[in-house]
Amino acid sequence: MSGLLGPILIIVWKDLLLELRSKDLVVSIVVFGLVVVVVFNFALNNTPGRSAELAPGILWSAFAFSAVLGMNRAFVRDQEQGGLEGLLISPISRDAIFLGKALTSLIFMLLVEAALLPVYAVMLDFSVLSWSLMLTIFLGTLGFAVVGTLFSAIAVQTRSREIMLPVLFFPVLLPVIIAAVEASTRAVGGVTFIGLGRWLPLIVVFDALFLVICPWVFSFVVEE
Amino acid sequence: MTTQPTEAILTRGLAKSFDEWPVLWNLDLSVPWGQSLVLFGANGTGKTTLLRILATHVWADHGTVAVAGHNLRTNPEYARRKIGVVGHRSLLYDDLTCRENLVYYSRLFGLKNHKSRVEEVLETVKLRDRADFRVRTFSNGMQKRASIARAILHRPDVLLLDEPETGLDRESVSILGELLSEWTDSGRSVVMTTHDLDLGMNWGTRVGVLRGGKINFPDEKLTACGSKSHDNQIRQAVTDSLEATG
Structure with missing residues (x-):
C-alpha cells in the first residue's frame, strides 16, 4: 500500500498546485453550481413548505452537473501538456495514477460542495448541520469522483469529449444519484443513520464496486 | 554492472500496425551497452513508433522487447x-516552474536526495538561472533543455531521443552532444532519431535507416563487402537508402 500511497500523493500535490496557480476549475464550478440551484429553485417554485421535498433533488442535480463540468477537465491539462504520457512512462502503477487523479477530483468536488452548501442551505431552506447528510454527500461524491475519473480518461481521447463524458457518466451513476437523493431526503427530514435505511448501504456498495472495477478498466483505457 | 544483461536493448520479431497500416514488422534489433544508435528514416517510417514502444508508451502487436534485461x-x-x-x-x-516539474518527476521515480540531483541536472542543461520560472515562459529550445533534464534525472541506463536537436541553438546542441558522449562513455546506451545527417554521423557510434518496417545498417553492409567504412561512404549509403525510401 505504501508503494501506492507515495505516487498518489505526488499526483495530488501536483494537481492541487496547478489548480492553485490557475484557479480556473474550482471557481467556474462554484459559479455554475450556484446558477443551477437558482434556476431549479425558481423553475420548481420552491417554497418553505416544499423545501424538504425538493431540496435534496435540487442539491444532487447541482452536484451532478457540477461534477460533470469538473470531470471534463480532469485529464485535459495532462493530455494537452503531455503530463499523462509523463505519468505513463514513469515507474508507477496505473492504479496509482488512477487513484491519484480520483483523489484529486474528490478533493476538488468536496471543496466546491463545501463552498456551495451554506448558500444552498439558505436558498433551499434546510439545515446542513446533519452527520447523516454529510456522510451521504461524501459517499455520493466519492462515487462521482471514481466513475468520473475513468470516463474522463476515456472521453479525453475522443474528439467530442464534452458530449461523451455526460453520456457515459449519468447512466452508470444513476443508482448512486437516486440513492443519494433518497438518503438526503431522509437526512434533511432529521433522521439518524439508521433511518436512512437501505439507501446509504447501496451507495457504499456501488462505491466499493467502482473502486475495484474502475482502476482495472483504466489500465486498459490508457494503453496504446 | 556485474549482473547487467549483454544487450541494452533487444527486440525480436517486433511488429506494429495502426489500423490496417503496418509500420514495423518482424524487426530485430540489438543495441549493446555503450552504443549510440542513430536512426534515420523518412517521415512515417516508424522511428517515433519504435521509440514509443521502447519507452513502454505503446505496446507492440507482436514480438518481444527487452530494455536493460x-x-x-x-x-x-x-x-x-x-x-x-x-x-x-x-x-x-x-x-x-522548471524546478517544480523536475521535483515532481524525481519523486515519481522515487529518487532519494532529489533536491541535489535536480540542481545537478539544471546545471547540466544550463537552466539554473531560470529554474524558478514557469515552463510557460520558456522558449522552445529551453523547454527542450528542460525536457532533457527531466529525461536524465533518474540516471537511466538507456536514453531514447526523438529528434532531440529540434529547436536547440548551437550552444544547446553542443551541451547535448557532450551529454550523449558522457552517457555512452559510462557504458550506457542511446537510441536517437534525427533528420540531420551531419549531427547523426557525429553523435552515433552506429547508424541505421528505418525503411519498410525494418532497420538497415549501411555501415555493416560496407564492412561485410570488405570496404573500410569511412564516414563519407556511410554518409553516402545512408543518403542512398533515404532516397530509395522517398
Missing part, C-alpha cells in the same frame, strides 16, 4: 526505471 510486456515498471525519454513534447506542465 527487463521484458517490457512482463516487467514494464522495472524497465521504466532504466529508460529516459526525450520526445517531441516536453512532458512538462506549463504552470509549474
Whole structure:
C-alpha cells in the first residue's frame, strides 16, 4: 500500500498546485453550481413548505452537473501538456495514477460542495448541520469522483469529449444519484443513520464496486 | 554492472500496425551497452513508433522487447526505471516552474536526495538561472533543455531521443552532444532519431535507416563487402537508402 500511497500523493500535490496557480476549475464550478440551484429553485417554485421535498433533488442535480463540468477537465491539462504520457512512462502503477487523479477530483468536488452548501442551505431552506447528510454527500461524491475519473480518461481521447463524458457518466451513476437523493431526503427530514435505511448501504456498495472495477478498466483505457 | 544483461536493448520479431497500416514488422534489433544508435528514416517510417514502444508508451502487436534485461510486456515498471525519454513534447506542465516539474518527476521515480540531483541536472542543461520560472515562459529550445533534464534525472541506463536537436541553438546542441558522449562513455546506451545527417554521423557510434518496417545498417553492409567504412561512404549509403525510401 505504501508503494501506492507515495505516487498518489505526488499526483495530488501536483494537481492541487496547478489548480492553485490557475484557479480556473474550482471557481467556474462554484459559479455554475450556484446558477443551477437558482434556476431549479425558481423553475420548481420552491417554497418553505416544499423545501424538504425538493431540496435534496435540487442539491444532487447541482452536484451532478457540477461534477460533470469538473470531470471534463480532469485529464485535459495532462493530455494537452503531455503530463499523462509523463505519468505513463514513469515507474508507477496505473492504479496509482488512477487513484491519484480520483483523489484529486474528490478533493476538488468536496471543496466546491463545501463552498456551495451554506448558500444552498439558505436558498433551499434546510439545515446542513446533519452527520447523516454529510456522510451521504461524501459517499455520493466519492462515487462521482471514481466513475468520473475513468470516463474522463476515456472521453479525453475522443474528439467530442464534452458530449461523451455526460453520456457515459449519468447512466452508470444513476443508482448512486437516486440513492443519494433518497438518503438526503431522509437526512434533511432529521433522521439518524439508521433511518436512512437501505439507501446509504447501496451507495457504499456501488462505491466499493467502482473502486475495484474502475482502476482495472483504466489500465486498459490508457494503453496504446 | 556485474549482473547487467549483454544487450541494452533487444527486440525480436517486433511488429506494429495502426489500423490496417503496418509500420514495423518482424524487426530485430540489438543495441549493446555503450552504443549510440542513430536512426534515420523518412517521415512515417516508424522511428517515433519504435521509440514509443521502447519507452513502454505503446505496446507492440507482436514480438518481444527487452530494455536493460527487463521484458517490457512482463516487467514494464522495472524497465521504466532504466529508460529516459526525450520526445517531441516536453512532458512538462506549463504552470509549474522548471524546478517544480523536475521535483515532481524525481519523486515519481522515487529518487532519494532529489533536491541535489535536480540542481545537478539544471546545471547540466544550463537552466539554473531560470529554474524558478514557469515552463510557460520558456522558449522552445529551453523547454527542450528542460525536457532533457527531466529525461536524465533518474540516471537511466538507456536514453531514447526523438529528434532531440529540434529547436536547440548551437550552444544547446553542443551541451547535448557532450551529454550523449558522457552517457555512452559510462557504458550506457542511446537510441536517437534525427533528420540531420551531419549531427547523426557525429553523435552515433552506429547508424541505421528505418525503411519498410525494418532497420538497415549501411555501415555493416560496407564492412561485410570488405570496404573500410569511412564516414563519407556511410554518409553516402545512408543518403542512398533515404532516397530509395522517398
